[in-house]
Amino acid sequence: MEDFATELEKVQKTFKKRKVRIYKPHDTDFPELLITVPDSWKQIQLAPLYDVHYGSKEHDRALFTSHLKWIAETSDVLTFNGGDMFDNGNKIAPGASSTSQDVTPEEQLHDSVKILAPIQHKTLFYIPGNHEDRTLNAAGIDVSRVLADNLKLPYFPDYCFCTIKWRGNQFRLLAHHGSGGASTAGAQRNAARKDMPWAKFDILWTGHLHQPMADIAYQIDFDQKTGRVFERCSVVMISPSYLKYFGSYAAKKRLAPGMRGLGVIILQEDGRIDVSLHARGKRL
Numbered sequence: 354m355e356d357f358a359t360e361l362e363k364v365q366k367t368f369k370k371r372k373v374r375i376y377k378p379h380d381t382d383f384p385e386l387l388i389t390v391p392d393s394w395k396q397i398q399l400a401p402l403y404d405v406h407y408g409s410k411e412h413d414r415a416l417f418t419s420h421l422k423w424i425a426e427t428s429d430v431l432t433f434n435g436g437d438m439f440d441n442g443n444k445i446a447p448g449a450s451s452t453s454q455d456v457t458p459e460e461q462l463h464d465s466v467k468i469l470a471p472i473q474h475k476t477l478f479y480i481p482g483n484h485e486d487r488t489l490n491a492a493g494i495d496v497s498r499v500l501a502d503n504l505k506l507p508y509f510p511d512y513c514f515c516t517i518k519w520r521g522n523q524f525r526l527l528a529h530h531g532s533g534g535a536s537t538a539g540a541q542r543n544a545a546r547k548d549m550p551w552a553k554f555d556i557l558w559t560g561h562l563h564q565p566m567a568d569i570a571y572q573i574d575f576d577q578k579t580g581r582v583f584e585r586c587s588v589v590m591i592s593p594s595y596l597k598y599f600g601s602y603a604a605k606k607r608l609a610p611g612m613r614g615l616g617v618i619i620l621q622e623d624g625r626i627d628v629s630l631h632a633r634g635k636r637l
């Protein structure tokens with residue numbers, strides 16, 4: 354069997370050429386990133402991976418694999434990693450045990466590099482989730498950062514302020530994994546909006562709760578050049594997860610199940626932001 358270093362070198366050679374420009378300023382106290390998308394693109398589809406939980410026995414591998422293929426094959430899709438990419442169960446984590454996973458945490462980390470390599474050129478940045486943070490909290494080792502480094506991608510330990518420049522627009526994305534618990538619909542909406550008092554954004558994107566939600570916040574802004582006011586409404590979004598419910602920690606704790614999959618936001622030339630979430634199911 355090849356050692357991981359050799360395997361990693363081979364995987365990194367498969368990375369495709371990036372079509373968007375990513376600039377991470379170093380002379381800053383803020384977790385910021387600037388993205389420039391070619392104006393030849395007709396729209397931008399943002400489809401981040403939140404709460405994939407690779408390695409968990411409840412991970413929906415079939416759905417995740419099909420979405421990964423869609424991201425890889427669709428030309429105008431960009432993604433980022435919103436945390437909890439792998440389940441990373443260990444002794445100190447609530448609900449985690451050797452029986453809750455079918456891949457060891459070390460293999461989860463190594464496998465994730467290989468799984469995500471085909472979309473490396475479409476991935477803007479990495480932020481960790483509380484599941485990756487289990488190793489950070491227990492041993493001071495940030496495994497999410499190791500994953501981002503192996504994939505040669507910008508990494509931020511909590512928030513990422515990301516400006517996407519395209520066709521004269523500057524879309525302001527603020528991403529975080531999300532934190533804390535919220536079991537009722539109202540509490541989830543409040544949890545998703547938590548950064549509104551202090552942060553300005555066009556899209557505030559979290560996951561963590563495994564309860565997809567899109568909330569449009571009406572907002573007025575001032576044009577700093579002219580002093581005139583204009584509408585600049587924003588989207589507060591919670592992505593779904595790729596975790597099945599029954600047999601999971603969530604079911605044990607009676608945290609309600611949520612639809613699995615991707616949340617997608619489409620950025621339009623006129624500044625409009627469209628949201629796409631799915632309620633799949635049979636209608637018998």
Ligand SMILES: [Fe+2]
Pocket residue numbers: 404406437482561563594
């Ligand atoms: Fe999660």
